[in-house]
Amino acid sequence: MGRKLLTEHINVPGIDTFEVYRKHGGYRSVEKALKTMTPDEVVEEVKKSGLRGRGGAGFPTGMKWSFLAKPVGVPRYLVCNADESEPGTFKDRHLMSRLPHLLIEGMITSSYALGANTSYIYIRGELLYVLRILEKAIAEAYANGFLGKNILGSGYDLDLHVHPGGGAYICGEETALLESLEGKRGNPRNKPPFPAVQGLYARPTVVNNVESISAVVPIINDGGEEYAKLGVGKSTGTKLISACGHLNKPGIYEIELGVPVEEFIYSDEYCGGIWKGRDLKAVVAGGSSVPILPKELILKTAAGENRLMTYESLSDGGFVTGTMLGSGGFIAMDETTCIVRNTWSFSRFYHHESCGQCSPCREGTGWLEKVLHRLEHGHGHMHDIDLLVSVAKQIEGNTICPLGEAAAWPVAAAVRHFRHEFEWHVTNPAEATRPGAYYSSKAAVGV
Amino acid sequence: MESTTAPVKPQFSPAAQAEIARLFEHYPAERRKSALLPILHIAQAEFGGWVSPEVQDLVAETIGILPIEVYEVSSFYTMFNLKPVGQHVLEICRTGPCMLRGSDELTAQLERLTGAKVGETSPDGLFTLKEVECLAACGTAPIVQVREKYYEQLDTPEAVDAMLAELRNLVHRPLLPWEQTGLAHSQQ
Ligand SMILES: Cc1cc2nc3c(=O)[nH]c(=O)nc-3n(C[C@H](O)[C@H](O)[C@H](O)COP(=O)(O)O)c2cc1C
Ligand code: SF4
Numbered sequence: 001m002g003r004k005l006l007t008e009h010i011n012v013p014g015i016d017t018f019e020v021y022r023k024h025g026g027y028r029s030v031e032k033a034l035k036t037m038t039p040d041e042v043v044e045e046v047k048k049s050g051l052r053g054r055g056g057a058g059f060p061t062g063m064k065w066s067f068l069a070k071p072v073g074v075p076r077y078l079v080c081n082a083d084e085s086e087p088g089t090f091k092d093r094h095l096m097s098r099l100p101h102l103l104i105e106g107m108i109t110s111s112y113a114l115g116a117n118t119s120y121i122y123i124r125g126e127l128l129y130v131l132r133i134l135e136k137a138i139a140e141a142y143a144n145g146f147l148g149k150n151i152l153g154s155g156y157d158l159d160l161h162v163h164p165g166g167g168a169y170i171c172g173e174e175t176a177l178l179e180s181l182e183g184k185r186g187n188p189r190n191k192p193p194f195p196a197v198q199g200l201y202a203r204p205t206v207v208n209n210v211e212s213i214s215a216v217v218p219i220i221n222d223g224g225e226e227y228a229k230l231g232v233g234k235s236t237g238t239k240l241i242s243a244c245g246h247l248n249k250p251g252i253y254e255i256e257l258g259v260p261v262e263e264f265i266y267s268d269e270y271c272g273g274i275w276k277g278r279d280l281k282a283v284v285a286g287g288s289s290v291p292i293l294p295k296e297l298i299l300k301t302a303a304g305e306n307r308l309m310t311y312e313s314l315s316d317g318g319f320v321t322g323t324m325l326g327s328g329g330f331i332a333m334d335e336t337t338c339i340v341r342n343t344w345s346f347s348r349f350y351h352h353e354s355c356g357q358c359s360p361c362r363e364g365t366g367w368l369e370k371v372l373h374r375l376e377h378g379h380g381h382m383h384d385i386d387l388l389v390s391v392a393k394q395i396e397g398n399t400i401c402p403l404g405e406a407a408a409w410p411v412a413a414a415v416r417h418f419r420h421e422f423e424w425h426v427t428n429p430a431e432a433t434r435p436g437a438y439y440s441s442k443a444a445v446g447v
Numbered sequence: 448m449e450s451t452t453a454p455v456k457p458q459f460s461p462a463a464q465a466e467i468a469r470l471f472e473h474y475p476a477e478r479r480k481s482a483l484l485p486i487l488h489i490a491q492a493e494f495g496g497w498v499s500p501e502v503q504d505l506v507a508e509t510i511g512i513l514p515i516e517v518y519e520v521s522s523f524y525t526m527f528n529l530k531p532v533g534q535h536v537l538e539i540c541r542t543g544p545c546m547l548r549g550s551d552e553l554t555a556q557l558e559r560l561t562g563a564k565v566g567e568t569s570p571d572g573l574f575t576l577k578e579v580e581c582l583a584a585c586g587t588a589p590i591v592q593v594r595e596k597y598y599e600q601l602d603t604p605e606a607v608d609a610m611l612a613e614l615r616n617l618v619h620r621p622l623l624p625w626e627q628t629g630l631a632h633s634q635q
């Protein structure tokens with residue numbers, strides 16, 4: 001059993017209340033930081049921990065914090081990204097609804113480090129019940145002197161508010177999130193200026209994922225060096241993996257970074273193998289935006305080494321033979337999965353969620369969906385397959401925000417690794433469009 | 448009988464007004480527009496599950512912004528219904544991970560059982576079917592969200608029947624966003 005830093009007490013009855021959470025060591029990081037550390041010392045510990053952003057991009061959190069502009073007399077903000085909408089990702093909802101005080105504790109300690117006196121948790125609007133859980137926990141934290149004026153007599157003031165979104169995947173992108181928090185459409189901003197200089201209300205702002213902010217709690221409690229002892233190389237600490245798709249035991253697992261992918265999928269401690277005794281066909285390892293890999297390449301790198309659940313190992317081989325850890329949304333597909341259909345479904349998602357500001361993304365995601373739709377429905381041509389690759393290339397690098405790439409990469413990867421399935425849809429449309437049909441290398445077709 | 452009076456201008460209830468006043472406290476005084484999304488949620492709950500142009504005008508007036516600033520936002524975000532809906536809006540997740548575990552079949556089944564197609568309301572006015580994208584519950588797919596409740600693992604006819612039965616029996620009264628039906632929210 002790996003060590004659990006975030007979810008150790010998640011099953012304790014009443015852990016969502018201040019009293020029980022406190023009894024299990026809760027809010028120690030706030031006491032330690034406010035009473036014995038300067039804000040810069042807190043930032044230093046987070047740097048030492050090697051923590052990398054858990055929202056998807058994996059950017060070192062301590063470094064991000066040190067970029068925050070600090071002009072005198074200008075308020076700055078910490079905003080927690082609880083928009084969790086990346087398909088395959090459902091860890092933040094779990095963490096917030098079961099351990100609301102962990103996030104609140106992390107927000108207080110982190111806000112202190114950054115010198116923010118007002119902070120927000122931007123939560124996706126669909127998670128209304130989680131918003132209420134957080135508000136109740138925040139009220140308890142105020143009542144116990146951990147929020148408000150002069151926290152623990154330290155002279156530090158902090159107000160914390162939860163803010164619901166309205167249903168838009170793009171608001172997970174940090175500048176779209178800030179626009180949305182200002183009461184506008186969620187259109188990503190041109191960068192620079194970066195939020196560290198001009199973020200919420202044009203003030204210096206840090207945006208961090210729920211899990212990143214929660215991880216600050218054990219980092220401050222035990223020290224950054226202790227945290228960095230867990231994991232492998234530059235992938236330190238633990239990570240929540242939300243596993244879904246055709247697994248025997250889908251769910252949320254806190255793993256120590258470095259667990260072999262094979263063990264994660266097949267061992268009983270984690271996902272317990274593929275359902276219905278079937279074989280694994282492919283995995284999308286880090287949320288729908290990362291490249292899909294076939295079984296052989298997700299279990300082993302192209303060089304034949306065991307693939308590990310780390311940022312480095314999963315991206316070994318670049319996009320030719322590798323993928324990304326991303327948000328930790330782990331989607332497993334069994335041998336009966338139709339890759340064309342699945343790719344079409346994801347393209348429909350990105351087309352639906354494009355904010356429409358830049359034409360390569362607005363038009364490109366539309367084209368991807370349209371071409372995939374006709375391939376999936378038996379009206380495709382051989383040249384459509386290369387058309388997909390060409391459209392994907394034209395989106396890449398030509399957009400305001402990374403949603404364009406997130407739409408393009410998975411399509412390019414699906415064609416790269418599963419071209420035969422696309423060709424089969426063109427050559428055998430009658431078979432391929434039967435409900436439930438899938439390409440199998442063993443039999444010509446399965447249903 | 449045909450009414451000759453002009454439609455009554457919608458007004459927020461005292462409870463909603465109090466909640467709105469609390470929300471304004473969350474943002475700097477000159478940034479009240481920040482409260483737009485939370486207030487739209489309140490408005491949608493207060494006025495029958497959708498936001499009519501009149502309701503959106505009321506929201507604009509309450510915040511002190513132009514109506515267009517509300518329209519452009521309400522049309523951007525998928526949670527706001529711009530047309531009347533039934534008693535219960537069934538938001539069926541259709542994204543990849545749910546599709547892998549049978550969301551297509553679930554949608555077909557719900558269309559059959561309710562008599563409404565996706566985007567429509569059932570003839571009895573009880574159910575509106577809406578397809579949505581990933582709701583962050585992929586581990587218990589396929590799923591449907593109804594207000595604050597997640598109905599999960601709807602991969603058997605029994606599970607679907609149980610959901611519809613529960614909703615049919617739910618005491619209907621207007622619920623504000625901060626009120627809860629009292630049903631368990633989620634398995635996770
Ligand atoms: C289209 C898009 C959607 C995103 N969705 C999320 C999200 O739901 N949650 C999240 O934490 N980060 C999301 N991100 C990443 C954020 O932009 C940002 O990098 C992150 O919140 C930073 O926090 P971290 O450094 O702690 O990971 C998204 C990015 C893009 C481009
Ligand atoms: S890349 Fe797409 S989502 Fe991002 S700003 Fe451009 S149009 Fe909007």
Ligand code: FES
Nearest residue numbers: 540545582584585
């Ligand atoms: S795909 Fe349906 S909840 Fe994520």
